[in-house]
Amino acid sequence: EDQVTQSPEALRLQEGESSSLNCSYTVSGLRGLFWYRQDPGKGPEFLFTLYSAGEEKEKERLKATLTKKESFLHITAPKPEDSATYLCAVVTNNAGNMLTFGGGTRLMVKP
Amino acid sequence: NAGVTQTPKFRVLKTGQSMTLLCAQDMNHEYMYWYRQDPGMGLRLIHYSVGEGTTAKGEVPDGYNVSRLKKQNFLLGLESAAPSQTSVYFCASSLRQGWQPQHFGDGTRLSIL
Numbered sequence: 245e246d247q248v249t250q251s252p253e254a255l256r257l258q259e260g261e262s263s264s265l266n267c268s269y270t271v272s273g274l275r276g277l278f279w280y281r282q283d284p285g286k287g288p289e290f291l292f293t294l295y296s297a298g299e300e301k302e303k304e305r306l307k308a309t310l311t312k313k314e315s316f317l318h319i320t321a322p323k324p325e326d327s328a329t330y331l332c333a334v335v336t337n338n339a340g341n342m343l344t345f346g347g348g349t350r351l352m353v354k355p
Numbered sequence: 356n357a358g359v360t361q362t363p364k365f366r367v368l369k370t371g372q373s374m375t376l377l378c379a380q381d382m383n384h385e386y387m388y389w390y391r392q393d394p395g396m397g398l399r400l401i402h403y404s405v406g407e408g409t410t411a412k413g414e415v416p417d418g419y420n421v422s423r424l425k426k427q428n429f430l431l432g433l434e435s436a437a438p439s440q441t442s443v444y445f446c447a448s449s450l451r452q453g454w455q456p457q458h459f460g461d462g463t464r465l466s467i468l
Contacts, residue, residue: 248397278456278457280459285461285462286461286462287359287445287447287459287460287461287462288398288445288457288459289459290456290457290458293456331397331398333398342388342400342403342413343398343400343457345397345398345399346397347395347396347397348397
């Protein structure tokens with residue numbers, strides 16, 4: 245059974261304090277890993293897709309990386325508007341190309 | 356450009372009542388999905404559709420039915436609501452293959468008393 249674990253569950257940062265969120269996975273046949281951002285009362289918003297180990301993608305202050313066992317979402321010099329829950333999800337051969345989500349990391353950035 | 360629209364946004368039901376949640380997308384996407392999101396459980400797939408007239412079970416399908424009579428609409432029905440179905444329900448769509456990015460609506464918050 246595919247498993248996706250995100251850590252930490254919650255993270256508090258000061259504005260400008262860089263950090264990383266972790267998404268570790270135990271799956272068979274990874275086809276892709278997705279990062280989403282979810283604001284309170286809203287649906288998840290797509291950020292990145294990573295397909296193979298070593299791949300990196302960037303968007304503003306966010307950078308996502310992928311290894312064979314985990315993915316990191318690096319946040320450089322965060323701002324209060326980066327506060328949200330960040331979700332990781334995988335697509336594998338096991339799950340018929342459907343997404344399996346982790347529990348998310350709630351990020352709070354204080355001014 | 357609305358994207359994915361869900362109605363209603365909030366609903367309170369009594370145990371045993373039935374209701375239908377509506378999802379509409381205007382992106383001409385083939386794939387559509389229904390998820391539920393519960394604290395500590397993450398998003399879990401209920402049912403999905405790979406095209407008009409098709410549906411399939413996801414991870415947690417019991418107690419729910421779905422229909423996709425038109426390409427742009429995906430309906431989720433609760434036949435006899437139970438308190439365990441209290442949750443936030445999200446609809447999503449994607450262009451073709453399941454591993455392409457999914458676009459989500461803003462959810463329906465459903466409480467079963």
